Amino acid sequence: MIEGGKRLEGKIRVSGAKNAAIAIIPAVLLVEGVCRIENIPRIKDVDAIISILTYLGAKVEFTAPDVLEIDATGVNTYKADCELARSMRASYYLLGALLGRFGNAQVSMPGGCDFGSRPIDLHIKGFEALGATVTVDRDIVTAHSKHLFADSIYLDFPSVGATINIMLAATRVPGTTVIENAAKEPHVVDLANFLNQMGAQIKGAGTDVIRIVGVDKLRGGTYSIIPDQIEAGTYMIAAAAAGGDVTVENLIPKHMESLSAKLEEAGVFIEEMDDSIRVRSDGKLKKINVKTMPYPGFPTDLQPQILALLTRAQGTSMVMETVWESRFQHTDELRRFGADIVIADERAIIHGVEKLKGASVKATDLRAGAGMIIAGLMAEGFTRVENVCHIDRGYENLVEKLKNIGAAISRINE
């Protein structure tokens, strides 16, 4: 429940990156010994991936609120065809990790956010290039191999999931595997850094070409996860939309460049420090056009949030979604606030309105839910957001964090 119209002021701290954590935790399957992973966000998706690892036989323990120790040495099955795996999209990383460890993998098909078809053909193409035979039977994906071998793989699209999965599968495969047209997202780099810290030889993560020289084995060690680019962006947009003076702390300013540029264009004052960004806004925003792109472009995972902000920007803005084929479901919900949005194929045309009115809305997925919260912070009166379970998948303590900077927001258990 949100009472909108409050000015936001103060400091808000960003947690560890969800999308890095849910790749790095299954990556521990490739390691012999104990991995200590710091800056773990306490969110539902992390709980889910931990449960799957535990189910597989790994020893998992929180030794501090955000520090996880995992020893997967004792895991002796390659089968994760279970309800748990079906419950989250990123369970597909188990395919790459189990294949890399055992040469075989069996995993239930992913669930997760629903924004159109979410194929895994590029992941499969990568596994096949490494010598695996992959079959999909109803909702279960099985990959088998006698032995894997290194190869060069060109991705038709710089898919984050396929890049990560191929890295996982190839880390311990003899020879040099090359991924061309690889995704460059910060969490791709973070996974490579984690694997390298444990003894892998991966070069080029963060560029179009990643080279993986297979190593015999990985050993345990300590690693700290990067801050969450999307959580940071969500709070920057919230401050810009609601108006106020907020410093978003514990972020990597470089990861925020595409957003910072757009917010400045919309009339928001942005000041970059070493590991924080100060956002100042009087809530009066100018129209802008945004096109989602793979990193370093504007992230699709901030599209619902920026779209919510633009509902009140002066003039007509346009948001073009090029990454997902169907990621505008949240605009139906935004209309409940009185927003004026027209969808034409992959474009949303937003005619800015003077004010939004509080509404009863649903979080249709994780980031759409964040968009609803942002609209609620801007709107006059009360907003009720249902289905917050989606938001819990990816935001740590969102309600408390926003409350601390002055938002009138509370969680109601019904």
Ligand code: UD1
């Ligand atoms: C990841 C993020 C997700 C984000 C997305 C794009 C995680 C857990 N999730 O998802 O939040 O929105 O990156 O930044 O990190 N595609 C194919 N074939 C494939 C794989 C993908 O055609 O085998 C297409 C998809 O349909 C989509 C595009 O590629 O149109 C991007 O997908 P991808 O980068 O793979 O996203 P995910 O890794 O699933």
